[in-house]
Amino acid sequence: MNHSLTREQMTTILQGILCLVLFVVLLQVWLLTATTNAWLGGDDSVLWPAAAASAACALVNCALLRCLNRLTV
Amino acid sequence: MNDTHPPAWRQDFPIDWPQDHYVARRDFTKFLVLTSLPFALVQLGIGLVNWFRRDRGRWPVRAIAPLADIPVGSVLSFAYPDDNDPCLLLRLDDKTLQAFSQKCTHLGCAVTPDEDKKCLYCPCHKGFFALDSGRPLAGPPRRPLPRIRLENRDGIVYAVAMEVNPS
Structure with missing residues (x-):
């Protein structure tokens, strides 16, 4: 990581990471809603693909958090 | 009033607003990531509940x-x-x-x-x-x-x- 970044640059990067994390979390909310609706309607074929997608989203968020922790002023 | 020294109130309220905003966004991002993990766990839980229900066996007569x-x-x-x-x-x-x-x-x-x-x-x-x-x-x-x-x-x-x- 480049340690010569200014605080403004760091803030821009932070905002980008924040937007990505927010988008992924909203995707997970939609996934959970759609999965629950399908499951209660008797369709259980989407449960495991949706669970895998949600787990992948969580991993992406963890990777983004790792990038965030590497950022230092 | 000497401009080279910060005002007296600054010593009483030494808040660095840029630093404060920076930390707040970082903490908020960490909080969002923490909420992301329970979502994935709930999805897995639904799959497991469905699996156990299906594995419960035949319908009773x-x-x-x-x-x-x-x-x-x-x-x-x-x-x-x-x-x-x-x-x-x-x-x-x-x-x-x-x-x-x-x-x-x-x-x-x-x-x-x-x-x-x-x-x-x-x-x-x-x-x-x-x-x-x-x-x-x-x-x-x-x-x-x-x-x-x-x-x-x-x-x-x-x-x-x-x-x-x-x-």
């Missing part, structure tokens, strides 16, 4: 009543698959028997037969279901009532399975 004791046009309450799952058995005509779960697919209220309109009626939110198929006719329910598969064995009506999403 339960005797409901002798066919001769069910008059045409009558409705009989019974429980299936467990004692806590109320169902309705309807004898529509001499040869037609239908059975449905009594739990409305909207919010789980008990449906009752509406003899005037020839349908099943949920009084909580005015949901209506067809007597012959259990499909929703009006009101908030969007899914059909789970249908109980019946068998006539030596004059006794048995419940043998439940179709959660009958087509």
Whole structure:
């Protein structure tokens, strides 16, 4: 990581990471809603693909958090 | 007043606003990531619950009543698959028997037969279901009532399975 970044640059990067994390979390909310609706309607074929997608989203968020922790002023 | 020194109030409230905003965004991002993990765990939990339910085995076979004791046009309450799952058995005509779960697919209220309109009626939110198929006719329910598969064995009506999403 480049340690010569200014605080403004760091803030821009932070905002980008924040937007990505927010988008992924909203995707997970939609996934959970759609999965629950399908499951209660008797369709259980989407449960495991949706669970895998949600787990992948969580991993992406963890990777983004790792990038965030590497950022230092 | 000397401009080279910060004002006196700054010493009392030494808040660095840029630093404060920077830390707040970082903490908020960490909080969002922490909420992301429970979402994934809940999704996995739903999959596991469904797997265990499916792995529970066959549907039980339960005797409901002798066919001769069910008059045409009558409705009989019974429980299936467990004692806590109320169902309705309807004898529509001499040869037609239908059975449905009594739990409305909207919010789980008990449906009752509406003899005037020839349908099943949920009084909580005015949901209506067809007597012959259990499909929703009006009101908030969007899914059909789970249908109980019946068998006539030596004059006794048995419940043998439940179709959660009958087509």
